[in-house]
Amino acid sequence: MSWIGGSLAMLSTLSITAVAGLSPAQASCRFLVPLGGGGDPVVAKQIGPDRALGRTNWNTDFVVDRDYKSYRFFFTSASTERALFPIAGFMVFTDGANLQVINETPTFNPGEGREFGPFKAVPGRRSRLMNFRVGSSNHPGSLGFSYRISVKGCE
Structure with missing residues (x-):
């Protein structure tokens, strides 16, 4: 039985x-935890302005807690209207070097989302962070639009 x-x-x-x-x-993917994010793997943000001094809120780092075979970045528009989102994604390695894996400026309808990847781990390199950047001084019309992001590491 x-x-x-x-x-x-x-x-x-x-x-x-x-x-x-x-x-x-x-099915064997796990959410990565955002650096300083309090444990919720899905981060909600709004594209803020470029600043002459200080930092923008464009970058969100997700901690790579162990070796994975690949990584997937997830984006969902949380805005109430159709919007342009400048999106970049980077693998950041333990030696401080990085590899850009996403560089796009797609337009999303409210609630629409997309998965970017999978991006295979780089042989011989150890990833320590996945960096998701949403925002650009080249696209000031994107200011104020809201979104949700997350990253998964896959076995």
Whole structure:
């Protein structure tokens, strides 16, 4: 009887994965925690102005707590109107070097989102952060638009 129950549980997991449109590889992904974010893996922000002095709120770092095979960046517009979002994503390595993996300026309708990736880990390099940047002084019309972001590391 337990074998049948185990088969049903396995079938149930496979069905959920298939219905959700996820491959088994996607099912083994984990949210990365934002640096200084209090534990919630999904960060909600608004594009702020460029500043001559000080820092913008454009950058959000997600901590890589162990080695992963790939990374996926997730973006969702939280604005109430169609908006342009300058988006960049970087892998930041333990030696301080980085690799840009996203450089786009897509337009999203309210509630619309997108997954960027998967981006494979770089052989021989250890990632320490995934940096998600939303905002640009080249696109001042994007100021004030809201969004939600997250990053997953995948086995």
